[in-house]
Amino acid sequence: MGSAAAADELQITNLRGNSVDLFGCDDLSKSVWRVSQSEFRGPGKFRGPWPATKEPDKPMFLRVVVNGDRYCVKAYLVEANTPVPATSAGGECQPKGGKQSKPAFSRGVGEGCR
Amino acid sequence: MRPAALVCFSVMCAVGCSGGAEQWKAKLPDIGLSSSKGEKATLLSELKPGQYQPSTVAIGEEKDLTRQRAQPFGFVRQARLEEFLSGIRARLLAVSGKTGVPGQVRIMASEEFNAYSTADGNVYVSMRCIEELENLDEVAAILAHEMSHVLLSHHTADLFADVQHRGRALYELGLDTKNMVNGNKKPPKGDRQGRDTAETVVRVTDKLVLPAWTRGQEKEADLLGVDLLIEAGYSPVAMISMLEKLRGWERTDEERNNALLARIQETGNQSWQEKGRVVYKDLLDRVAVNHPKTEERINETAAYLERHYGSRTLAEPRVGPWKAVVERPDVKQVMINYKLAFAAQAALENGKGQEAYSAAKKAAAGPTAADAYPNVVLSRVADALGHHPEAVSALVRAVNAKEPVALVYEELIDVHERSGNIKEALGWTDKASRVFADDPQWRPHKIRLLRKAGRVAEAAVATQECSLKTPDWKRLCERANRT
Numbered sequence: 176m177g178s179a180a181a182a183d184e185l186q187i188t189n190l191r192g193n194s195v196d197l198f199g200c201d202d203l204s205k206s207v208w209r210v211s212q213s214e215f216r217g218p219g220k221f222r223g224p225w226p227a228t229k230e231p232d233k234p235m236f237l238r239v240v241v242n243g244d245r246y247c248v249k250a251y252l253v254e255a256n257t258p259v260p261a262t263s264a265g266g267e268c269q270p271k272g273g274k275q276s277k278p279a280f281s282r283g284v285g286e287g288c289r
Numbered sequence: 290m291r292p293a294a295l296v297c298f299s300v301m302c303a304v305g306c307s308g309g310a311e312q313w314k315a316k317l318p319d320i321g322l323s324s325s326k327g328e329k330a331t332l333l334s335e336l337k338p339g340q341y342q343p344s345t346v347a348i349g350e351e352k353d354l355t356r357q358r359a360q361p362f363g364f365v366r367q368a369r370l371e372e373f374l375s376g377i378r379a380r381l382l383a384v385s386g387k388t389g390v391p392g393q394v395r396i397m398a399s400e401e402f403n404a405y406s407t408a409d410g411n412v413y414v415s416m417r418c419i420e421e422l423e424n425l426d427e428v429a430a431i432l433a434h435e436m437s438h439v440l441l442s443h444h445t446a447d448l449f450a451d452v453q454h455r456g457r458a459l460y461e462l463g464l465d466t467k468n469m470v471n472g473n474k475k476p477p478k479g480d481r482q483g484r485d486t487a488e489t490v491v492r493v494t495d496k497l498v499l500p501a502w503t504r505g506q507e508k509e510a511d512l513l514g515v516d517l518l519i520e521a522g523y524s525p526v527a528m529i530s531m532l533e534k535l536r537g538w539e540r541t542d543e544e545r546n547n548a549l550l551a552r553i554q555e556t557g558n559q560s561w562q563e564k565g566r567v568v569y570k571d572l573l574d575r576v577a578v579n580h581p582k583t584e585e586r587i588n589e590t591a592a593y594l595e596r597h598y599g600s601r602t603l604a605e606p607r608v609g610p611w612k613a614v615v616e617r618p619d620v621k622q623v624m625i626n627y628k629l630a631f632a633a634q635a636a637l638e639n640g641k642g643q644e645a646y647s648a649a650k651k652a653a654a655g656p657t658a659a660d661a662y663p664n665v666v667l668s669r670v671a672d673a674l675g676h677h678p679e680a681v682s683a684l685v686r687a688v689n690a691k692e693p694v695a696l697v698y699e700e701l702i703d704v705h706e707r708s709g710n711i712k713e714a715l716g717w718t719d720k721a722s723r724v725f726a727d728d729p730q731w732r733p734h735k736i737r738l739l740r741k742a743g744r745v746a747e748a749a750v751a752t753q754e755c756s757l758k759t760p761d762w763k764r765l766c767e768r769a770n771r772t
Binding site for chain 2: 191192193234235249250251252
């Protein structure tokens with residue numbers, strides 16, 4: 176795959192739906208690229224998986240690195256390999272360990288709340 | 290990813306990304322949903338506002354609640370939790386445009402991750418769901434989905450008939466189990482084996498006597514649910530995370546289903562084995578054929594959300610309000626105790642008697658000391674360990690519980706029948722019939738017991754009455770009359 180990210184790093188492993196817009200993280204109203212499934216799975220610059228991190232101030236988005244550039248994606252339109260830290264909404268929860276495959280939006284608003 | 294989803298994705302976006310998104314967005318095919326519903330407009334915008342028209346198969350809100358108590362393990366009554374759920378339900382209905390929608394919310398003592406609604410607008414959510422859902426918005430999502438089935442008038446005579454059919458088939462399977470146990474010449478082993486098998490049947494019943502919506506109906510309920518969430522100020526993405534939890538549960542459940550089938554095979558009774566396997570498989574397949582894959586539902590919900598609300602700033606899921614409820618000491622202790630009761634039952638099934646006993650003792654204490662389900666479990670565990678007086682007193686507490694549990698009545702009828710105390714068994718049958726709003730499931734019991742008591746003429750009358758009043762149960766009643 177396109178990235179040599181560590182196995183325990185948060186990665187986007189699947190796009191949910193036809194395609195996903197990549198936004199500039201400083202302006203989430205503007206789509207910079209639209210990446211299709213075939214591009215995500217194909218050999219080009221948009222090939223996944225994409226390393227990702229949580230956007231602390233924008234819990235509905237994830238920050239991703241695509242071909243060396245940083246973008247933001249809507250969390251509900253992608254699936255990740257591992258639980259994503261909780262949103263800022265509750266504030267009480269911390270991310271859990273574990274490497275099981277998990278859709279991005281299962282982020283824990285609750286992960287680690289047990 | 291499942292094949293269906295792959296098919297869906299394979300037709301997506303053959304356009305290359307050689308420029309900014311805005312340039313080629315218009316070239317993309319609008320794949321979206323497999324049917325036109327929800328493509329051009331939201332489902333809420335297509336829902337005709339005004340007075341709610343009750344379903345033709347509605348039997349009345351209260352009667353429905355009473356009947357649904359006959360689900361194997363009954364309800365968990367926790368006032369604060371019910372009040373909280375009812376508040377969410379009301380908020381969702383308020384934005385639907387429909388007025389006069391009947392119904393209440395109840396929590397089922399079930400460890401399956403499920404919820405369902407009935408034609409009377411009542412919504413039933415399992416205790417397992419309550420445990421698994423992690424924020425206010427996920428709770429709202431499951432209620433929004435179920436209320437959408439009600440608002441979209443999905444409860445039709447066909448659906449009702451299908452649920453009834455499966456209920457009868459499972460009842461028959463249970464009846465055969467009892468006959469098998471009663472016919473066993475080796476009481477100690479047979480008793481244990483019979484109990485295990487009966488428990489298997491109950492678990493199967495718990496799984497399958499739920500509405501098996503069509504793919505279209507399930508999808509519509511997801512999508513209208515998203516609309517309701519948005520309009521009521523909840524986070525619509527919770528519909529997706531709730532479905533992800535369902536998917537996670539289904540994966541675990543598949544393993545349990547296979548274990549169930551294996552246990553049916555282990556009963557040692559060949560005819561029952563075959564019958565059990567065929568009926569169970571048939572029922573499971575029927576549900577599976579109609580029920581859409583959760584993966585598809587997640588993708589379709591995400592696509593719908595993006596299509597209609599993608600440009601909006603969506604509300605975030607809120608942990609706080611839900612946590613505030615489930616961590617209240619009174620609510621938390623009830624949840625812990627039911628979790629212990631489920632764990633005790635599982636430990637018992639796995640032959641870990643002492644572990645089961647320890648959990649069951651804790652489960653039937655404090656706020657749930659007088660609840661039916663924890664006491665049923667304690668009774669079973671105590672009985673298995675040879676603590677018979679404790680088993681009896683737990684069963685007495687279960688039968689005297691405020692919320693009746695059909696399973697307790699079934700067990701009492703069975704115990705008395707097997708010990709030859711037919712009069713007592715008949716008494717419990719009559720009582721069960723009263724308690725569960727004359728649910729037809731008690732009729733074959735009554736007919737069989739009347740015959741055993743030598744009251745053949747009364748049995749014949751009861752059989753005729755059964756055939757006339759509840760024609761769906763005719764065959765089972767006639768069969769009972771040949772006992």
